[in-house]
Amino acid sequence: MAVLEILVYPDPRLAHASQSVPAFDKNLHKFIEDLEETMHAGPGGVGIAAPQVDVLQRIVIVDVSGKPKVSSHGRLILINPQIVANGGGLVGREGCMSVPDYTGNVVRAKTIQVVAYDEFGERQEYACEGYEARVIQHEIDHLDGLLFLDRLVSRRRDLFRRKTYA
Amino acid sequence: MxxxxxxxxxxxxxxxxxxxxxxxxxxxxxxxxxxxxxxxxxxxxxxxxxxxxxxxxxxxxxxxxxxxxxxxxxxxxxIEGHLHEHLFPDVSVMVHGADRLGIVAQVTHVLAEAGLNILDLESDVAGTEQEPIYIMHVEGVAAKGIETLELALDSLVTEGIEVRLTPIDTMIA
Known part of the structure; x- marks a missing residue:
């Protein structure tokens, strides 16, 4: 096990799209162990994506089970994940291990349906909502070379004020 | 230098x-x-x-x-300030009511006593000239917990000021 080095913005490698994982082998399992240890090494880390440690593969770990009052599926290993359906929209505050010293508001789907493979290559499907859905969307963005900075909305206002009153 | x-x-x-x-x-x-x-x-x-x-x-x-x-x-x-010294808020407070003297003083006094460190505040007077309304949004760190703030604010709501506390659960991923 090892804590891997996290790439930090504006490192251009964070903007690269990741490739699908071709094989569910020992190397993958070893990498997932290291990735998970890296996620837990930072304070409050509830998710991590492989490209954050300079591995351009579509691997995400999410675990929001430590958060009280949050419904979740526990520890999720999502390989080659795809969001196949989504609904609603919520503003929430996000930060990122790859963007130190900044947090901002991002709009994410409230509910998502995710299809992914686990570390043994078994196809899984999850219905997620709220906080857990937010983390998964944040992580899948990393696989596509996007950061929450690319999706920031106003930190000062949750909603824009109407200009005129009907 | x-x-x-x-x-x-x-x-x-x-x-x-x-x-x-x-x-x-x-x-x-x-x-x-x-x-x-x-x-x-x-x-x-x-x-x-x-x-x-x-x-x-x-x-x-x-x-x-x-x-x-x-x-x-x-x-x-x-100034003595430096960069990279952000504090991150864990609670948002929305306040609104008919505009009158003392809203900010009353609300922020109660919040300060209950452990709120204000990091960000913006306020507005809206409505009409005849009937102005006051709206304030505060974000801060609840040093004694959000429940302490909620308890402290109970007395204010009865005085015609609506106060809504929302936890800010920042997701770090």
Whole structure:
């Protein structure tokens, strides 16, 4: 096990799209162990994506089970994940291990349906909502070379004020 | 040696102020840090951190030309601040009610007693001239927990001020 080095913005490698994982082998399992240890090494880390440690593969770990009052599926290993359906929209505050010293508001789907493979290559499907859905969307963005900075909305206002009153 | 200054600019609002001020600072070799601009009652207001190896007086002189041209008042203070010292709020407080004397004093007094450290505040008077309403949004750190704030605010709601607390659960991933 090892804590891997996290790439930090504006490192251009964070903007690269990741490739699908071709094989569910020992190397993958070893990498997932290291990735998970890296996620837990930072304070409050509830998710991590492989490209954050300079591995351009579509691997995400999410675990929001430590958060009280949050419904979740526990520890999720999502390989080659795809969001196949989504609904609603919520503003929430996000930060990122790859963007130190900044947090901002991002709009994410409230509910998502995710299809992914686990570390043994078994196809899984999850219905997620709220906080857990937010983390998964944040992580899948990393696989596509996007950061929450690319999706920031106003930190000062949750909603824009109407200009005129009907 | 480089030092940080807080530059405050106030004046009648018009387009192009930020561009002119920042251009003068850039030409003068200044580095900009955190900044916050707001339009308050038709006035332009900005506070910005400026780093330069000079004295406050020199910095004021640098801004004299755009200030005179745009009718702005400039104030410069040397500060002890640094970058990368953000604190992150864990609670948001929305307040609204019919505008009357003392809303801010009452609400913030109760919140301060209950352990709130305000990091960000913005407020507005809206509605009509005859019936103005007051809206305030505060974000801060609840040092004694959010439940302590909730308990403390119970007394205020009965006085015609609506106060809504929302936890800010920042997701770090």
């Amino acid at each position: 480089k030092k940080w200054f807080m530059v405050t600019v106030v004046g009648k609002d018009r387009p192009g102020i930020v561009a002119h001020i920042s251009e003068a600072l850039y030409q003068g070799g200044c580095q900009l840090g955190e900044a916050s601009m707001m339009r308050l009652g038709g006035n332009f207001t900005i506070m910005l951190m400026v780093e330069h190896d000079t004295e406050a007086k020199t910095l004021s002189e640098l801004l004299e030309a755009p200030a005179d041209a745009l009718g702005l008042r400039i104030h410069v203070d040397e």
